[in-house]
Structures are given as structure tokens and as C-alpha cells.
Amino acid sequence: MFELDTRSRKPIYEQLVEKLKELIMNEVLKPDEQLPSVRMLAQQLTINPNTIQKAYRELENQGFIYSQKGKGSFVNPSEESKDSEKITAVKGELDKLILEALYLGITVEELIQLVKDKDASKRGGAKGD
Amino acid sequence: MFELDTRSRKPIYEQLVEKLKELIMNEVLKPDEQLPSVRMLAQQLTINPNTIQKAYRELENQGFIYSQKGKGSFVNPSEESKDSEKITAVKGELDKLILEALYLGITVEELIQLVKDKDASKRGGAKGD
DNA sequence: CAAACTGTATTAAGTATCATAGTACAGTAA
DNA sequence: TTACTGTACTATGATACTTAATACAGTTTG
Numbered sequence: 001m002f003e004l005d006t007r008s009r010k011p012i013y014e015q016l017v018e019k020l021k022e023l024i025m026n027e028v029l030k031p032d033e034q035l036p037s038v039r040m041l042a043q044q045l046t047i048n049p050n051t052i053q054k055a056y057r058e059l060e061n062q063g064f065i066y067s068q069k070g071k072g073s074f075v076n077p078s079e080e081s082k083d084s085e086k087i088t089a090v091k092g093e094l095d096k097l098i099l100e101a102l103y104l105g106i107t108v109e110e111l112i113q114l115v116k117d118k119d120a121s122k123r124g125g126a127k128g129d
Numbered sequence: 130m131f132e133l134d135t136r137s138r139k140p141i142y143e144q145l146v147e148k149l150k151e152l153i154m155n156e157v158l159k160p161d162e163q164l165p166s167v168r169m170l171a172q173q174l175t176i177n178p179n180t181i182q183k184a185y186r187e188l189e190n191q192g193f194i195y196s197q198k199g200k201g202s203f204v205n206p207s208e209e210s211k212d213s214e215k216i217t218a219v220k221g222e223l224d225k226l227i228l229e230a231l232y233l234g235i236t237v238e239e240l241i242q243l244v245k246d247k248d249a250s251k252r253g254g255a256k257g258d
Numbered sequence: 259c260a261a262a263c264t265g266t267a268t269t270a271a272g273t274a275t276c277a278t279a280g281t282a283c284a285g286t287a288a
Numbered sequence: 289t290t291a292c293t294g295t296a297c298t299a300t301g302a303t304a305c306t307t308a309a310t311a312c313a314g315t316t317t318g
Contacts, residue, residue: 009275011305022225025232030300037264053266069265070314078232087233091243094230096151097223098247101156103207104216111244114220116229120238138304140276177278182295198294199285233302 004045012047016055017062024064024075026122031077035065038073062086133174141176145184146191153193153204155251160206164194167202191215 004015023029031110034043038056042049056073059065067073101111133144144186152158164170167185171178175190185202186193230240 003208013305018225022228026227038266039264043316050308051306054305056265067265068314070263072264074314082233087235090226090230090233091235094223094226094240094243095247096147098149098220098244099154099225099251101219101223102248102251104211104219106216106220108244110246111223112241115227115240115244118224119231121180122228122231142276168293179279180277183292183299185277196294198283199287199292201286203295 003075004047013055013058016052017058020055021062021064022058025078029075031075033073035075035115133176140179142187145181146187149188150191150193151182153244154207158202158204162204164202164204 020029020035020074029035035056036044037054041047042052045052047059056065056067060067060073063078063083063086065073066076098111102108133141147157149164158164164185165173167178167181171181174181185194185196189196189202192212192215193205194202195205227240231237
């Protein structure tokens with residue numbers, strides 16, 4: 001289900017958060033679908049359950065999932081996870097990256113195409129990666 | 130010259146790298162212009178010289194500046210810092226962020242406008258921030 | 259009820275990173 | 289020489305990451 005890079009400078013739980021976010025945003029994991037349990041996923045990835053839980057807690061804080069004691073963790077419908085603070089933050093990040101892209105010589109047209117492609121793959125449901 | 134957030138979860142040297150990158154990419158710091166020396170900047174920001182040097186080393190690794198023993202550190206002309214690995218990496222980051230932006234409900238038109246605005250402020254030399 | 263799942267919390271230990279401090283060496287320019 | 293530059297190294301304290309071992313609380317199934 002995942003590939004984690006142990007020798008990366010990025011913490012394992014962060015890599016896990018990124019991967020799961022991607023699966024949720026690409027609707028590979030559907031709204032209200034149950035995620036693998038903390039212990040199950042830990043066993044599959046050969047990682048400590050605490051690390052998994054840390055990732056799940058982070059995903060919950062970011063609004064991507066919700067957890068219920070005794071039941072499990074589930075994908076939060078996207079409408080629930082939209083808040084203005086986050087939108088502002090993402091726009092700020094985008095601003096930085098676009099500046100860097102332009103500085104590196106990537107053209108405006110290329111960037112626009114990147115946006116359009118991503119939108120198409122989202123609507124079409126095709127695999128964007 | 131800078132504002133650093135000590136209570137941030139981000140390391141000081143990383144914040145410094147980000148700020149300096151921005152100044153370089155916005156051409157506030159011109160090509161071949163000399164940066165403040167390690168010790169000077171450390172004194173101004175009230176942080177340890179080692180931390181400054183770590184930031185400069187990182188900027189040098191990323192191709193944004195070059196340093197000469199006994200002389201100082203200088204802004205690398207942008208042509209020198211374009212390498213394909215980096216372009217690929219930035220595109221990958223952009224891909225992730227665009228997906229997240231669309232997921233949060235930001236429209237394609239908004240994103241395209243963001244790109245155009247950034248390009249305009251770059252060409253016009255106006256302050257984009 | 260009991261067993262087997264769920265999420266959650268806590269403590270401990272080892273490792274790594276971050277930041278500071280102090281010192282030192284090498285190259286450049288007045 | 290003097291006073292700048294970048295660079296390197298050791299040491300120390302604080303914090304973050306990861307693993308480990310338990311433990312508790314809630315849900316579901318038999």
C-alpha cells in the first residue's frame with residue numbers, strides 16, 4: 001500500500017501523512033471509508049504503532065480523517081476539511097513555489113498546463129500520478 | 130532585514146534560507162551582490178554564527194549563492210542555479226500543492242490568475258508580497 | 259459476559275537534529 | 289600587521305523522532 005523511505009530526512013509519520021492525504025484527495029480512499037487500524041498498518045509497514053497513531057492524529061488535526069474510539073478511523077468528507085486558514089496557507093505555499101518555478105525558467109504556459117492537467121485528472125478520475 | 134520566528138517548529142536556519150531565497154528570486158539581492166558576512170548577520174539577528182553558516186551552506190548547495198574564503202558570499206546569477214533535478218523536484222511539489230488547492234475548493238481560474246500575477250510582478254519588478 | 263477488535267495515553271530509552279558557545283585555521287584586503 | 293572574510297571542530301543542552309512495553313476505554317461479535 002505504501003513505500004516509506006527510512007533514510008530520508010523527512011520523519012516517517014510525515015511521509016505517511018503525505019501519502020494518505022494524496023490517497024484521500026485523489027479519492028482512492030472514499031469519504032467515510034475506514035482506514036486500516038493503527039495496529040494493522042503498523043504490522044504491514046513494520047513500523048511502531050505509535051508512529052502510525054502520530055500520523056493519524058496529524059491527519060485528524062488537518063481535517064482529513066476522523067477517529068472514533070473502539071470503531072476506527074475514517075476519511076472525512078472533503079466539505080468538512082475546508083477552512084479559510086488552511087486555504088490561505090496553501091495559497092501562500094503556492095505563491096512561493098510559483099516564484100521558484102518561474103525563477104528556474106519554467107514558463108507561465110507550462111504552469112497553467114500543470115493546473116489544467118491536475119484538474120482534468122481530478123474530474124476524470126484518471127490516475128494523475 | 131529579517132523577521133525570524135523562534136517559536137516556530139521550523140528551524141531558524143531553514144527560515145533564513147527561505148527568506149534569502151525569496152530576496153534573491155525577487156532580485157532584491159542582485160546577481161553577484163555580496164551578502165552580509167556570517168558574523169555580521171549573526172550579530173544583527175542575535176543568533177549564533179554557526180546557524181548563519183548552516184543557512185549559507187544550504188543556499189550554496191541549492192545553487193543560490195557562492196562563497197569565497199576571505200572575500201565573502203555572493204548571489205549566484207540565476208542561470209547558474211538551473212538544473213534539471215531541481216526543476217523536476219519543484220514540479221513535483223507543485224503537483225502536490227495544486228491537488229491540495231483544488232481539493233480545498235480553489236478554482237482553476239484562481240490558480241491560473243495566481244500564476245499570471247506572480248509572473249507580472251516578476252517582470253514588472255513590483256513587490257509581489 | 260468474554261474475547262477480540264478499535265483508538266488513545268503514558269513512560270522509558272536510544273538516536274538524531276537544532277542551536278549555542280568557544281576556539282581555531284586559512285584566505286583577502288587595507 | 290590588522291581586520292576583515294569563510295570554514296571547521298568539539299562540546300553541551302534542548303527538542304524531535306522512533307521504538308518498546310503497557311495500560312485503559314469504547315465497540316462488536318460470539
